Amino acid sequence: MKRAIIFIISAFIIFLSCEQPSENTTKSETTDENSYVQYFQSDNLPYTGYEGAFDTFIDQGNPTSIFGAENFLDAGYSTVSGHTYSLLKFNLTSIPSQATIKDAYLLLTDYNGKGSLFTVNIFEVINRNWIETSFIWNSWLPANFGSFMGSFQTSSLVLNYKYSAKLNSGIIKKWILNSADNDGLVMRASEDTYASSITTSFYSRETTVTYYRPMLVIYYTL
Numbered sequence: 219m220k221r222a223i224i225f226i227i228s229a230f231i232i233f234l235s236c237e238q239p240s241e242n243t244t245k246s247e248t249t250d251e252n253s254y255v256q257y258f259q260s261d262n263l264p265y266t267g268y269e270g271a272f273d274t275f276i277d278q279g280n281p282t283s284i285f286g287a288e289n290f291l292d293a294g295y296s297t298v299s300g301h302t303y304s305l306l307k308f309n310l311t312s313i314p315s316q317a318t319i320k321d322a323y324l325l326l327t328d329y330n331g332k333g334s335l336f337t338v339n340i341f342e343v344i345n346r347n348w349i350e351t352s353f354i355w356n357s358w359l360p361a362n363f364g365s366f367m368g369s370f371q372t373s374s375l376v377l378n379y380k381y382s383a384k385l386n387s388g389i390i391k392k393w394i395l396n397s398a399d400n401d402g403l404v405m406r407a408s409e410d411t412y413a414s415s416i417t418t419s420f421y422s423r424e425t426t427v428t429y430y431r432p433m434l435v436i437y438y439t440l
Contacts, residue, residue: 253320258308258434260423270309272402273422273432274350276358277302286350289424290329291432293338294417295407302417303358305348307402308434313394317438319387324368324403325433326420331377333418337408340367342389343401365389367403372418378430381420390436 260271274286279299291304342364393400421430
């Protein structure tokens with residue numbers, strides 16, 4: 219079992235740059251004196267059975283539909299039906315409140331290799347304690363967009379392609395200090411692409427393949 223976990227982590231990290239997670243770190247480990255890295259992934263990390271990961275997407279064209287049980291997440295824009303946003307949340311209470319956050323990364327896997335090429339922007343969700351099994355478009359307000367957290371390019375329309383987005387460490391720290399502030403993050407298409415229809419899909423936590431599930435990686439010191 220331990221070898222399987224190490225393989226999963228190593229395969230994900232290969233796709234990251236040298237300043238990002240090392241191949242040889244697993245779960246929550248000391249990378250050097252007083253430095254740590256911790257991984258969060260549904261039912262897998264930081265421990266087997268972790269139940270602190272949640273995700274769903276909401277669709278303006280289907281404003282009362284619930285997508286929390288799907289094994290994929292959509293984000294994009296349609297000139298006909300409007301926006302689609304993906305939401306993700308991770309329980310971070312296993313990281314000590316005195317931790318200094320050095321870096322944080324969101325890792326995603328392309329779902330079908332059929333999306334568009336565009337920029338995905340990531341924002342903090344504020345004032346909306348959403349639940350994946352009941353959340354719908356009609357429950358979302360523009361005021362629920364918080365601070366900008368990061369972005370990435372859908373640079374390759376390749377099935378199972380790995381994406382990595384560096385996140386705002388200050389917001390991660392805020393979530394660790396007060397879990398009530400942690401309403402997760404929301405992903406949407408960059409506003410400069412709204413003149414055309416664009417979409418992309420990622421595996422959600424509901425996929426049966428652990429390796430494909432969204433993962434949050436946090437580096438910190440004590």
